[in-house]
Each structure stands twice: as C-alpha cells, then as structure tokens.
Amino acid sequence: MSNQLLFFLSALGAFNGFVLSIYFAVNAKKKIFTNYYLSLLLLVLSIRIVKSVFFYFNPNLSNIFIQIGLSACVLIGPFLYLYLKPETENKNRNWVKHVIPYLAIITVLGVFYPYVEHQIFWRCWIVRGIYLQWFIYILLSLRYIYPIIQKIKAKEHLKKIDLWFLSIYLGVLFIWLAYAFAAYTSYIVGALSFTFILYLIVLLLIFKNGNETTFFQEKEKYKNKEMDAEMQQQISQKLSIIIEKELYLNPDFNLEEAAKELKTTKHLLSQYVNETLGKSFSNLIKEYRIEKAKKLLETEKNFTLESLGYDSGFSSKSTFFTAFKKLTGLTPAEYQKSYSK
CATH class of the missing domain: 1.20.1070 (Rhopdopsin 7-helix transmembrane proteins)
Incomplete structure (x- = not known):
C-alpha cells in the first residue's frame, strides 16, 4: 500500500x-x-x-x-x-x-x-x-x-x-x-x-x-499599442508635476492617484514609465524619494537619519534604508559622510 x-x-x-x-x-x-x-x-x-x-x-x-x-x-x-x-x-x-x-x-x-x-x-x-x-x-x-x-x-x-x-x-x-x-x-x-x-x-x-x-x-499588455512621440512628450511633461508638487512625499501615493493628478489614464502612464523609462511606477517614485533624501542629507543638519525616510515619503525606516542602499550603493550615513568630505 x-x-x-x-x-x-x-x-x-x-x-x-x-x-x-x-x-x-x-x-x-x-x-x-x-x-x-x-x-x-x-x-x-x-x-x-x-x-x-x-x-x-x-x-x-x-x-x-x-x-x-x-x-x-x-x-x-x-x-x-x-x-x-x-x-x-x-x-x-x-x-x-x-x-x-x-x-x-x-x-x-x-x-x-x-x-x-x-x-x-x-x-x-x-x-x-x-x-x-x-x-x-x-x-x-x-x-x-x-x-x-x-x-x-x-x-x-x-x-x-x-x-x-x-x-x-x-x-x-x-x-x-x-x-x-x-x-x-x-x-x-x-x-x-x-x-x-x-x-x-x-x-x-x-x-x-x-x-x-x-x-x-x-507580459504583452502593451503589444500593438505603441505610444507615439507626441504622447510620450505629453506624459513626460506631466510627470514633472509630481516632482514640482512633491506628490511623492505622500507614502500612499500610487499609480491611480498619479493618473488622476496628471489628468491621464493609468494605462498610458504605466505604459510610458514601463516602456520609455524602463522601470515600474513604484520604482520611479522610489527614485524621486531618494533624490529628496539626498538633498536633505546635503542641505539639512537638524534631523535624525531615522526620520529622514519619513521626510522623504517612505512609510518605514527599513524600506527607506533598503531603497537608498540599492540606488546609491551607500547607506544614508555613508552618503552624508562622503558628501561632507
């Protein structure tokens, strides 16, 4: 048996x-x-x-x-x-x-x-x-x-x-x-x-x-729906609004909210970020947040490294440290030290 x-x-x-x-x-x-x-x-x-x-x-x-x-x-x-x-x-x-x-x-x-x-x-x-x-x-x-x-x-x-x-x-x-x-x-x-x-x-x-x-x-959700140059330029210009208004500082900011703010569709925004920029929308927002954190490290002194992630739009300290290390190759403390030199 x-x-x-x-x-x-x-x-x-x-x-x-x-x-x-x-x-x-x-x-x-x-x-x-x-x-x-x-x-x-x-x-x-x-x-x-x-x-x-x-x-x-x-x-x-x-x-x-x-x-x-x-x-x-x-x-x-x-x-x-x-x-x-x-x-x-x-x-x-x-x-x-x-x-x-x-x-x-x-x-x-x-x-x-x-x-x-x-x-x-x-x-x-x-x-x-x-x-x-x-x-x-x-x-x-x-x-x-x-x-x-x-x-x-x-x-x-x-x-x-x-x-x-x-x-x-x-x-x-x-x-x-x-x-x-x-x-x-x-x-x-x-x-x-x-x-x-x-x-x-x-x-x-x-x-x-x-x-x-x-x-x-x-895998092929954008197949046969190529985005023309004019549309790419329009989406690119709209993306700058996210940076100008610092919308990424909201920890809950996502693709749906971005599409509403930029007055476009989730599909077009996702397609542009994936195909033209070669990354996911969440990774793009992470990059914006890390750039914000780098500026804070370079210009501000009256904050703790623990609070830096929250000030940059991350929902947790561990998520911030992981993303910062991945994108810069350094920890926030190491980056601050290298910049001060």
Whole structure:
C-alpha cells in the first residue's frame, strides 16, 4: 500500500505537468509566445519526472528511455530563463542560442556515447554537466526574480503575476535541489517535489477568475499599442508635476492617484514609465524619494537619519534604508559622510 501511494503521488505531478503543458500550448488565452516557453518547460520537466518514477519502480526500464529522460534536463534551465525574461528582451529569435546548441550537443553525445553502452561516462560526466548547466540558468534567471524579492523585503504588495513567476522559479529550484542532493535523501524525492504543479493549478484557477490582468496577458499588455512621440512628450511633461508638487512625499501615493493628478489614464502612464523609462511606477517614485533624501542629507543638519525616510515619503525606516542602499550603493550615513568630505 505504501508503494502504491508513493507511486500515485510521484506520478501525479508528472501527469499534471503534461496536462498543463498542453493547456498552455493550445488553450491559453491570446496565444502569447512566452506561454510556449512555459509549456515546453513543463513538458521537459514532466519527461524527466516520468523517467524518475518508472526507473524507481521498475529498475529494468529501457536504457534508451533513461537517456531521453536525462537529456530532457538540458532544456529545463533555458526554458525557465526564456519564460521569466521580459518580452522586450526576447527579440530576434533569442531562443535559438539558448536551445539549439544544447540540443545539438546532447544529441551528438547520445548518438556517439549512448547511455546503454556508456553508463559510467553518463553518470560521472554528462549528468553532472547537465545539472551544472541547469543550475547556471537558475542563477541567470534570478536576475528577473530579484525585483520581486526586493518587493518582499520592502513589504510591498505583490501582484498576481509576481506570485506566479516566483512560484515557477522556486518550483524549478526545489526540483533541482531534490535531484542534486538525491544521494543524501532518496531518488524519488525529485519526482515527489514535482507535485508543486498542483499548487500552480490552484494559482491558475485563482488568477483565471480574478479581475486583475491575467498572467497570460500581462507580459504583452502593451503589444500593438505603441505610444507615439507626441504622447510620450505629453506624459513626460506631466510627470514633472509630481516632482514640482512633491506628490511623492505622500507614502500612499500610487499609480491611480498619479493618473488622476496628471489628468491621464493609468494605462498610458504605466505604459510610458514601463516602456520609455524602463522601470515600474513604484520604482520611479522610489527614485524621486531618494533624490529628496539626498538633498536633505546635503542641505539639512537638524534631523535624525531615522526620520529622514519619513521626510522623504517612505512609510518605514527599513524600506527607506533598503531603497537608498540599492540606488546609491551607500547607506544614508555613508552618503552624508562622503558628501561632507
């Protein structure tokens, strides 16, 4: 009974992975290209998990199938990276250099050094190389997860799309850890860890029924709606009002309030800040607040560093210190000391 339960739980994740892979490839709203990366990511993960499940419960599994399962791992990292990478950076067939070379290498190795005849070589060198490459892509992908981590540290509200990307990233990282340290636990742990797909399904259902822009659409919500030069100039001029009136000093100042004050729409303002300035609206406001804090440090003396954040528009001291360090590379005290010199 225990073996049957273990088989069911470990195989369940793989089955759900195949189902979700097909869903994103065929039925996802608006056929957004990045969803194909997600579909392929889930597919190669599922192939790897199925191989683990059947090998654990049937050690006599065909070596060809083992080779296919191991080879699928070489694409997990690249597809994770390509999915998390912003659409604006995924241009000009960028996927080719992250997919084709690895496919070619693993195919050549599989033909000239098949697993059937070179098991020791695969276990000692190829498999280790595959897991190293997978881990390198996990590190590269951290670049696109780091802003979400910063939001968590600053206790900012996370969008549903942020939670989705974080779930995908942590899920893949956890599976890598399960396989990388399987020698110290159990080989089947990697397959069991894939049941995080169930969690993704729950998120999927929640997001699908939410009012917020779905994760299917958010990456390309500005597609085919390019802002002309005249509109960009108008928004740029309006943004100066935020600085002139120091509206950013209100800790609760947000995109909606800014749009009302500037007499424009949230969509246009967000599009300008994201596409033209290359940052989020919340980060733009942080920059305004840090500039205010720097001026206070340079001109005022009768205040404490603890109150500086509140005087600059931040809602908490920790949020202020984190943002200041990130943007200037110095703490407020270090900046004040360097300026006084």
